[in-house]
Amino acid sequence: MLPRIIIHNAISLDGRIDWLNFDFGLFYGFISRWNEDANMVGSNTLLKGFEELNQDQNETPEEMEPGSNDQRPLLIVPDSQGRIRSCKLVLIQPYWRGVVVLCSEKTPNEYLYYLNGSRIEYLMVGKEHVNYRSALQKLYDQYQIKTIRLDSCGTLNGILLREGLVDEVSILINPSLVGGTTPQSFFKASDLTSYEGVIKLKLLSVEKVTEDIVWLLYEVIK
Ligand SMILES: NC(=O)c1ccc[n+]([C@@H]2O[C@H](COP(=O)([O-])OP(=O)(O)OC[C@H]3O[C@@H](n4cnc5c(N)ncnc54)[C@H](OP(=O)(O)O)[C@@H]3O)[C@@H](O)[C@H]2O)c1
Known part of the structure; x- marks a missing residue:
């Protein structure tokens, strides 16, 4: 079994994630x-x-020890290049009970020393980059993770969508058109060579949440 994955993003009407002035609340x-x-x-x-x-x-x-009955979600960060240098900073944020970093064989050793020295948990999954299918399997088996909300954008959304690992797409449409030729879209992936690669969706819900903002929830048809 793999965890259920939900993408939740705010986008412009033309699918862009930049130049938005959205309401975080x-x-x-x-x-x-x-x-x-x-x-x-x-x-x-x-x-x-x-x-x-x-x-x-x-x-x-200051490091905060999570309580034994801590119900907050776990933070999972794919960081095969070892760029997140203060996982402890993450742990003082009130949203997460702990962090697991996803690394690959290409992750610099000195970053792994840093994680070990800081008692930050990590999973070695993949050669060049993180292998998400293996990572999700381990998260399900070792951490009992059944539902994951993805907080990322075009790059990671694109990889997980193309690998068929996303179950639902939740979108808040902001009342704006951004335009441009640099694709800061919420789904970045290599160009398709045939129609077979188009990801089909089933609409589950539509809601007008404010005067101008619409929420759409789709199931990914696998
Ligand atoms: N509007 C919204 O709802 C919303 C929500 C979230 C974020 N954002 C915005 O989106 C922007 C960031 O989005 P982003 O697309 O640049 O990055 P991202 O999705 O946040 O991060 C890219 C991730 O993909 C991984 N990755 C890259 N290439 C890979 C490959 N070939 N194979 C496997 N994994 C790979 C990276 O892992 P490694 O480090 O291991 O390479 C990294 O963790 C920010 O500006 C943020 O503010 C907007």
């Missing part, structure tokens, strides 16, 4: 619907989050 207000065991955050998204919170990755905050 509204965005995160949705997440209780999935009762997630874990939240997988792409390394670019996490680094951008640190930047926006103006948090210095070298800061060494």
Whole structure:
């Protein structure tokens, strides 16, 4: 068995994730619907989050021990290049009970020393990059992770969608058209060579959540 994966993103009407001025309260207000065991955050998204919170990755905050009955989701970060230098910074955020980093054979040794020294758990899955199917299998078997909300964008969404690992796509459509020729889309993947590769969706729900914002929930047809 593999965990159920839900993509939840806010996008413009033309599918872009940049130049949005979206309401974080509204965005995160949705997440209780999935009762997630874990939240997988792409390394670019996490680094951008640190930047926006103006948090210095070298800061060494007080470590908080999770309680034994801690119901908060686990944070999972694919970081085969070893870019997230302060997992402890992550742990002082109130949303997560702990973190598991996904590494590959290409992850620099010195990053693995850092994780070991900081008592941060990690899984070695994949050669060049993280092998997500193996990672998900291990997360299900070793951590009993049954539902994961993906907090990432085009790159990781694209990889997981093309590998057939995503179950639901939840989208908040902002009332804007961004345009442009640089595809900052919420689904980035290599170009298709045939119609077979198109990912088909089944509409599960539509809701007008504010005067201008529409929420759409789709099941990925596998
Ligand atoms: N609008 C929204 O709802 C929303 C939500 C979340 C994020 N965002 C925005 O989206 C942006 C970040 O998105 P992004 O697409 O650049 O990055 P991302 O999805 O956050 O991160 C990319 C992830 O993909 C992995 N990866 C890259 N190439 C791979 C490969 N060939 N095989 C396997 N794994 C691979 C990377 O792992 P390695 O580190 O191991 O390479 C990394 O963890 C930020 O600006 C963020 O603010 C918007």
